[in-house]
Amino acid sequence: MLENIARPQFNENLSHDISQALMEIAKKRRSTRNFTGELIPDNIIQNSIEIAGSAPSGANRQPWLFNVTKSTKGKQIIKEICEMEERDFYIHKPNKKWVEDLRPFHTNEDKSFLLDSSHIISIFYQNINRDNLEAQKNYYAKESTGIACGMLINNLHLSGVSTLTYTPKRMQSMRKLFGLDNSWLPFMLVIAGIAPKSLEVPQMTKKSIDEICRFWQ
Ligand SMILES: Cc1cc2nc3c(=O)[nH]c(=O)nc-3n(C[C@H](O)[C@H](O)[C@H](O)COP(=O)(O)O)c2cc1C
Numbered sequence: 637m638l639e640n641i642a643r644p645q646f647n648e649n650l651s652h653d654i655s656q657a658l659m660e661i662a663k664k665r666r667s668t669r670n671f672t673g674e675l676i677p678d679n680i681i682q683n684s685i686e687i688a689g690s691a692p693s694g695a696n697r698q699p700w701l702f703n704v705t706k707s708t709k710g711k712q713i714i715k716e717i718c719e720m721e722e723r724d725f726y727i728h729k730p731n732k733k734w735v736e737d738l739r740p741f742h743t744n745e746d747k748s749f750l751l752d753s754s755h756i757i758s759i760f761y762q763n764i765n766r767d768n769l770e771a772q773k774n775y776y777a778k779e780s781t782g783i784a785c786g787m788l789i790n791n792l793h794l795s796g797v798s799t800l801t802y803t804p805k806r807m808q809s810m811r812k813l814f815g816l817d818n819s820w821l822p823f824m825l826v827i828a829g830i831a832p833k834s835l836e837v838p839q840m841t842k843k844s845i846d847e848i849c850r851f852w853q
Contacts, residue, residue: 662794665790670832681754688784691784701762705757754830
């Protein structure tokens with residue numbers, strides 16, 4: 637069955653101005669590993685998750701789940717799980733090359749920022765949906781979830797919320813917290829919070845438009 641929808645409003649001048657303004661704001665986004673502890677109203681987080689949920693997905697399977705943690709106790713539990721993994725990664729069983737590559741980012745096994753964040757969004761995806769009696773295959777589940785997470789991060793940023801994309805090793809142990817069976821695969825945590833007025837982040841440059849974009853013909 638098909639449905640009629642209103643197409644996006646394209647107006648050359650206006651569309652240019654909007655794209656330029658959005659580009660300028662988007663380029664100010666930086667991963668944040670330092671939050672003030674201020675709490676963000678749930679509806680702002682929920683709106684951004686709803687935007688993420690509007691993402692395109694293979695055969696519209698929407699293979700994602702966004703688990704939100706906002707209580708201090710919940711954040712403390714996630715911090716403990718993450719730091720246990722991180723101690724292995726940085727101290728007990730380090731992959732020396734990887735740890736060396738991370739040096740410019742000043743990251744270490746201390747993840748105190750999790751407690752100072754407002755909401756921790758733990759994202760999982762399913763390759764196969766076993767929620768119903770008949771298992772259903774999802775298509776391009778990982779790619780689809782990546783697009784949804786990009787939209788989540790961008791829209792939190794547009795709403796004035798700072799984020800960190802955080803991928804602790806063996807995030808599987810978090811499945812239990814959220815009561816998920818093992819058809820749910822860990823994707824990433826998006827840590828959302830308010831950044832301090834004066835924020836230090838690793839110095840870095842982004843590739844220029846000429847390096848990342850080629851028009852062919
Ligand atoms: C898939 C992915 C995984 C990441 N994992 C981590 C992580 O585990 N810990 C961390 O501190 N930053 C992590 N980051 C953040 C990157 O270090 C950061 O995006 C990169 O250095 C560019 O900086 P920017 O986000 O400020 O532009 C991750 C980013 C992505 C996209």
